[in-house]
Amino acid sequence: MATGRTHRPATRSRGIPEATVARLPLYLRALTALSERSVPTVSSEELAAAAGVNSAKLRKDFSYLGSYGTRGVGYDVEYLVYQISRELGLTQDWPVVIVGIGNLGAALANYGGFASRGFRVAALIDADPAMAGKPVAGIPVQHTDELEKIITENGVSIGVIATPAGAAQQVCDRLVAAGVTSILNFAPTVLTVPDGVDVRKVDLSIELQILAFHEQRKAGEEPGQEAESAEAAAAATAPAVPATTAATAPVTRAGGGGSAEGGRQQGPDGDVPAVMPA
Template structure:
């Protein structure tokens, strides 16, 4: 396979919208599952349902790839797997370094989905001398003093930052200076990068806060239903069963929202060696 430094995905040069690019991995995951079950073709409706999008959007996305399917037959699964993999740059090897080997970094290192999708973890790097040399996911942890040499020797263009927030920008600057042009950032901070460097941010606490927002809204809606039902029950001389059910749902939703907010605020986290948040990656 070619080195990750030598090629860049073709999506931008072909004018594929960023929103479409963000959905391509969803289609690829669904198509890969179909391929593993030896399904030869799939309709736009079936694939859209498996990917969690509507079929019209899927057909529009695929038109950017030059793939329109066959009327009455659908899309060829194997060809689409190849086509999307090519557009995403997954037909070549992408060496990746993970910086920050606390609980989160170690979980990322142990995630088996990277290699199967063309991302080879080339090195694990941490600033803690106590971790240097420790074996994690079959690789020895190396010290940040070696970062630039590691990037150069492995021709790395993608870096993963899983450090505490306070160390993330310095790590980012060193990665970029060494030649890394794409960064996946798990640190809870916004990184500043020069033009030509892409950053994707993953913040688990933000996702929990969004879920808490929705839970809070559900609680408010259920509370309103409970009040309305209670009023109706009072007119009939007692609390109606509907009011009791709605009140119970509202209480449960408020409890769930409170737990989500507490988790988002970090009250339930256990800091790892780097002070990061433990995470469980899918198998």
């Protein structure tokens, strides 16, 4: 059986843009839903709507795959499922290890979507000795002391980090040293990796913060708007300054005492104001 270590997707060698690669899973999800309903063909407009992109962008993306569809008929659903799956490397088995079996790690272990896309959870790893041997999703948890051995024996090239932030970099370093070249990081921290190692970061709290930003805008509450409103209200209720105060106040000349008539002081040339009224 082929493993992730011996074969990597050909997307980069074929010059497919990263933005297109990021959209391929969206197309595949929409196509899989059509296939499950036994839909034989689909137009670019229908598929684009299902994937949440515009049809021109979809056609451009598919041109990188060498798939142009048939005018008046559309795209063959089953063939596109195969074509995109092959391009994404999903026609083979990808053993994956999940490190950090807390609430999030356990939820990931129980997620059925991995297996249906060709990702086999080969091992669950945790630093807590009390977790060792406990089954999660039918897989016994193993201690981090076994990490390198597990990676080697299972031919793992994809690792998932679901540890606390403080432990993530050390786990990452050990995964990379053991031969892992792709990492999905759920820890709320930025990982440093050498060239040749790909990292994808998933931070749910950041996504929620972005949604909060948009919700605030929908409510019409700009940042600092409340403070600005308070300042405006205070200015409106402040006692007015008599208009004659500034006009009649004496102005000290730069060269000595006295006042400038009309609130202006003449400079050396007789026409440049040197000191403005207070």
